[in-house]
Amino acid sequence: MSASVNPGALFARHTLLAQGWAADVLLEWDGAGNLLAVTPGAAAPPGVEQAQLVLPGMVNLHSHAFQRALGGLTETAGDNPHNPHNPHNPHNPDSFWTWRDLMYRFARNITPGQIEAIATQLFTECLRHGYTAVCEFHYLQRAPGGSVYPRPAETAERIVAAARAAGIGLTMLPVLYSHAGFGEQALRGDQQRFRSDPAQVLGIVDALEAERCGQLEVGAAPHSLRAATIAQIRELAQTLPAGRPLHIHIAEQEDEVRQCLAATGMRPLRYLAEHVALDERWCLVHATHIDADEVDRVARSGAVAGLCPSTEANLGDGLYPLAQFIAAGGRFGIGSDSHVSQSPVEELRWLEYGQRLRHQRRNVAVSPSQRRVGDFLWQGALAGGAQASGRKVGVLGAGMRADLLVLDSEHPNLEGVAVDDVLGAFIFAGNDNLVRDVLAGGRWVVRDARHVDQDAIARRYKQTLVALREYRS
Template sequence: MTPHNSLFAKNALLPDGWAKNVRLNWDASGDLTVVQADAIPQTHEMQHEFVLPGMINLHSHAFQRAMAGMSEIAGDGPDSFWTWRDLMYRYALHITPPQMQAIAAQLYSECLRHGYTSVCEFHYLHRAPDGSFYPDMAETARQVIAAASHTGIGMSMLPVLYSHADFKDQPLRVDQRRFSTDVAQILQLLQQLESSRSGQLEVGVAPHSLRAANLAQIRELVAALPAGRPIHIHIAEQQREVDACLAATGKRPVELLLETGLVDSRWCLVHATHLTKNEVSGIAASGAVAGICTTTEGNLGDGFFDLPAYIAEHGRFGIGSDSHVSQSPIEELRWLEYGQRLRLQGRNIAQISGQRRVGDFLWQACLQGGAQASGRRVGQLANGKRADFLILDDTHPNLQDLAAAELLNSWIFSGNDNLVRAVFVGGKQVVQGGRHVDQERIQSAYVSCMRELRKL
């Protein structure tokens, strides 16, 4: 092994927990080939104190990074998810494909710097502002994929099926025209992106929601999808959505989806905020992943996911940054736990009998859930997995002289300094000294893009 594909960790987080003196080797394609504990360091190897798998961001709308912080002005009446959505639609109508790439590259570089190494991109800005497709139907998806390639983040691209404005197949609104797709068009997009698939990129699908895609369409899409591809859907994010589904169908959204028998381990049910006890049990039993996006759910006033009930049912879950009011998995995990503490007026909620350390439980659970939701070989330092890992700053006061067993709790629950010093994705270093290796050029393109968008 050369110095460029070998690393020695004094402490590394393996699937079964922290291990000492771990050698990592990876091949030219970016896959781990050796994960050896109790090893002896070689003179050519990079040596680091704390190494752990990078987190998977299982839900992203990259273009929304450009409007983060711009919707925090109260209107004349009560503000909600629905008033925010109207603002987002108006913004989305003006973004060009090159601007999408600039915004996505800025976002992905930020995600990498904070510890995400993979992203699931829930991509629905398919059409031009006038509602027509670009000459290349996959133009906007390719721009976002290019941003991932430029920054080095791993990606699951999820073209979104978006046909209706609401239940009972209501026609799309004029300001939703860029989202419009039917099943045949989504399948055509998949075919056009097929040759792009690699160790760094998977391609799945995302019926936007039960409001925007009916059950017949979802059945048709799932039946035509190649085996093993990820399927994501927004569901039960807002109480108004639940009420509308009940009025239209007599059933709640999760209840309705589970009754199709389609939901299995390929699925990620994003948000799933408003659930009955039976729906909690049903999601867990299906093997699907619950995609929790705490900072966005807090920003939009969605409500609280019932995490302890879901953990008790052995449900799988992961985290996503969604609208990107935060790009930090630490903030996402911290507020996932703190939200439960506020809701239940208790402490140390996210834990199980085999793992009482809240930070360790959350990081490992979200690695597993995120990897499953991505449909990619990520989330573990293990042979055959992608060489996606973080090196933390052991010189920081929060980590100096710290036992590995205390690291995740200290990192997640003490302070706001970014402790990620270096990041490798597919064996390639993309963050060095806390900065993205191409940070200046990415930021310059983003600033130029935002100068134009702020003129709107």
């Protein structure tokens, strides 16, 4: 990308720090993209760029980048009659499972070059809306027929290249995917591109080791209890280098809960917790259908609940028990998952509004120490996302990554708004994108709401879409 990494500085009249809003903050970073100093109450140095409102960049803790190209193409009822969950049957309507088969059909022909083009476009969109880091849950790892690429890490390397080109921070999570369902069911033909075992996943982790840097961490992700056995999950968790993040889909669908009960006698979250030592390395993605005991288990474990409200709504998954989780002291973050939205504002708004509808009351996402919903959501998602990423992000402080957003303080939605109300206005007022400039890893990657390489990246993406949509049927 054209933007370079250089030592830099920014003076902000109002900056969101870990302890809350601070005035007259001087932020300084080095050529490696790390913050050297964050100094409140400073004087504005001559010649240093100034801004009014600065936030830490948000972490997108759950992404399937290739699904960005599928957006809007699955919104027709009953268009997959060959699915075993037949949508033409009024007793078995469209669901996550019918959507999944459409996604498989779309994914079967995507090439490594197309994966890179899609991911680069997605990452520019995420940056423009306020994500400065993403965790890529990457399971499209084999060639279309299921064969291994000459370099088994080929498609993972393409995601890394896309993140580098866009300028976004990345946590790469190669996925363990061995089975089609509980009871070690054999993978279907349309799942062969995902096939992997613990040794193969660890091989990809090793292949990416030399790429690790301030902008890249590498962990791993057992896809789900459907796709990996407890023995495999335990092997992966124990063999992965210490401290690396582990993510897993869990309890996303009621059918999944029923299948797990039938196969194991336990609900998914409890089954995982009984057999694997859940701790702060873990991000439990969705966890939509968990009971009160499981809520407490997750909160006590220190694991992060990875919530993806726009995708969970799009797929009809259900609503997470957020109020109970907050009361239990649970940690959460947000992700854009299938990328029907690339905006952290939309994820956080959906998260709160879903709870308001569920409980028929207002202002649910708060705590005794933080009564402002916007502040609670942004700060909570920053902390949970940073933990899930395994990277030094989420807080503007010395030694952390230089990831920040400059809001458009001249936008009507922020006109005359007291600084304590800025996050409330940012998240809950209107639909305009209020992110003006974005610094990620010490690079100015977005200026005046445009990515610095936006046009060239979009051209390549559009060419990819033309080719891919020939394979939709």
